Amino acid sequence: MDSLWFAEATKNSVMGMAAKELAWDQTPLGRPSTWHPALRQAVQLCFSTTFPVMIAWGPEYTMIYNDGYRDMLGTDKRLNAMGRPSKEVWAEIWDYVGGLFEEVEQTGRSVGEVDQLLVMNRSGFDEETHFTFSYSPITDETGAVLGILNITSETTASVVDRRRLKTIDQLHATMTEHRSSITGLSAAVLDVLRDSDDIARAELHLAEGGDLVLAGATDLVHSELVDAEVVRRAWTSRLPVSLSPTLVAPLSRADEQAAHGVLVLKGSVRRPYDAAQRAFLMLVASTVSAALGAATDLRREIDLLNAYAELAAREAERTRESSVALQHSLLTSPPEPDHLHIVVRYHPASDDLEIGGDWYDSFLTDDGSTVLVIGDVTGHDHHAAAAMGQIRGIIRSIAYDRGEVPSQVLMRSDNAIHGLNLGQTATASAIVARIEQDRADLRSRVRTIRWSNAGHPPPVILRADGSVEVLRRQNDLILGIIPDHQRHDFTIALADNDTLIFYTDGLIERRNRTMTASVEALVRTLENRQDDDLDELCDHVLTTLVPGRADDDIAIVAVRAYPQDEPRPPEAGPNENLPPELDDGDVGTTSV
Structure with a gap:
């Protein structure tokens, strides 16, 4: 049975209860009753706070963490990170994280970063993430470093939101300078999108002579982002088409009978194609549409965008349910x-x-x-x-x-x-x-x-x-x-x-x-x-x-x-056919 101190420390949180149920005697740390006093103190701190905290203890930097830190492990890592070596859990970023751990262990001093970029695979894809964190030594009475206390906060959303808002601001400023020329406006829009970390690729199609013409793209790749028929459908219907991670958006105002063109935007593959990314892509499209249409109420477009994002999320859920039913019917x-x-x-x-x-x-x-x-x-x-x-x-x-x-x-x-x-x-x-x-x-x-x-x-x-x-x-x-x-x-x-x-x-x-x-x-x-x-x-x-x-x-x-x-x-069920007789006739090959 685990010692009373460990039961008391872990009783008030989800990850605390998970830690209590873990077979610690099968990990490098051994049973909690044998843990060093410094580790005990750190564990009590970890499970008593709602702020994200992780302890990396011993030569293997074995992980102990609380509910706040669990949310940063993504859908994949959170299931089995407790009690495992940090190097296994964070293998894809260990070259960076491991170096900081060694620095803390060798110097006995804390290290930290603000909005540090880390590309990690925590939910099934290589994801751009940002963290503000501090790694501090946990020492014994002699000053020897026995473990590391990681107090951290994920800042991905705020970093990405600031960057996306900067892209929108750059679009506004650039398009204001080129309002007199559709050609100049098109080139300016593509220049801004080419430099955006949140746009993997973009194509701008403009209406010309009753047809759609490709005005330009952010790269020299000749292959189309989506099928030409999808682009035409968005143009004629004036309705956006979402094809993860790509959005095909018509450039039109509500009071117009026809769209000015179509903007095809492929979002960053290092960010999930979620409501936030779809909202950003729609905001880019509406910003360009406002410039081409000459005076669109941007605030109204943003409100419409948010409503569309919620509708798209519900529609995606209905599509998933239909796909499950289809799969089982097959x-x-x-x-x-x-x-x-x-x-x-x-x-x-x-x-x-x-x-x-x-x-x-x-x-x-x-x-x-x-x-x-x-x-x-x-x-x-x-x-x-x-x-x-x-x-x-x-x-x-x-x-x-x-x-x-x-x-x-x-x-x-x-x-x-x-x-x-x-x-x-x-x-x-x-x-x-x-x-x-x-x-x-x-x-x-x-x-x-x-x-x-x-x-x-x-x-x-x-x-x-x-x-x-x-x-x-x-x-x-x-x-x-x-x-x-x-x-x-x-x-x-x-x-x-x-x-x-x-x-x-x-x-x-x-x-x-x-x-x-x-x-x-x-x-x-x-x-x-x-x-x-x-x-x-x-x-x-x-x-x-x-x-x-x-x-x-x-x-x-x-x-x-x-x-x-x-x-x-x-x-095996009932007999349906008798096997062929073993006579001397030439029966060739049979199938079973």
Whole structure:
């Protein structure tokens, strides 16, 4: 049991309770009852204040922090930073932070910064952040530095807001100087936006002769930010189009019948595409629109902007909910081919705002073949869910009626993705597999698995003797990158009572663990589980590898082959077809 001082110190805060529940004896600090008096005093201070405080103790700079500091850890790091070495938690900024820690430890003096820029990955992307902080030594009675007290405040919002307001002020000043010339005004606007850290790229389209003409851009890249049809739609409808992280905004006044043009703005990828960024981009567009329209009430535009941002946020939530419903409607039940038992599992990420692109599929083709598909669309939002539905439908349609090998199915799917212009979000890793059986296979009591892998984690086979084989073969390029990309097929024998398993990376990938180690963990989980029925096996894999919260979507497809000269086991469903007779006729290749 933890000592009374620790229970008292941690009882009044969320992170205090989390610290109390942590198995400290499994950390470098050991049990709280053994902690140095200086550490105890620092911990009592940490959990007694609402100001953000973090303690980095010992050679590993093991972290202890309060509720205020937790909010600065983002969506990813806050889940497991307590009791971990600072170098692991802040690996991407350790070159900077670690140097300051060493300076405090060596000199015994405090160091600090104001509005320090740090590019950290705390919520799934490289994010621009700013902090005002002080690192102070925690010493023993001899003056030896035992740890570091970090008192900090995140100033990102204020720094970014000041910078964005400066951009708006520069636009006002510059456009005032060039009101007499549309050409000069356009060039001045692009000059300001080119220098803004909050605008990754901008295009200005102006109405001319009944059409839209590109007046200029902030760089020399010839590719368009968005499709020309989207720009035209914003112009003719006079309604903005939000395509994260890009805003397509018409330049018009409420009392005019037509827009002066369209401003396409891509926000900084190092800031989240949230209501604040959308509001800033809309404010830029309205400022330019006011100058082009000659006298727009800017205050009224800002009020309208705030109302639009709230409406856009609600619409985004409705879109996410629709995407979830679409995703689940696509996860259909597997078929029941004779003497094959197929079981599927799908577990969405625990965070209900994370809409993923994982999918599975299994179906019987026009010629009676059994086809298995597993895939993972790049991204975790409603765009990924929509792309998943499109790519799944393409693969299913192509594989259904031609009897082509998996590599050809994937190559034709590549071509369809590009030919239909599905966009940059339509990229995915995937495996397509076909279960075959010719006369020799039938006599040998095996099936042939023929598969092609587009950048997906390797499938595994749980053999009937309890051993596990990882099917590491050449991985081809993921789908949606290059049309007509040459792909490869591989084959392997699946004997009676063998089990083939496909899965998405959410099942095995973990932070700070290599893919090889992740696959090995799956192998250990499957070894000697050959006697489990297929549903029990899938449930065992899930509960063992993902015992708590899932950080990513998980999809599994498992198929087990049963002897064809015996009745189909009850758990596999009813017999649908009898196996072909072993006569002397030339029956060629059959599909199962």
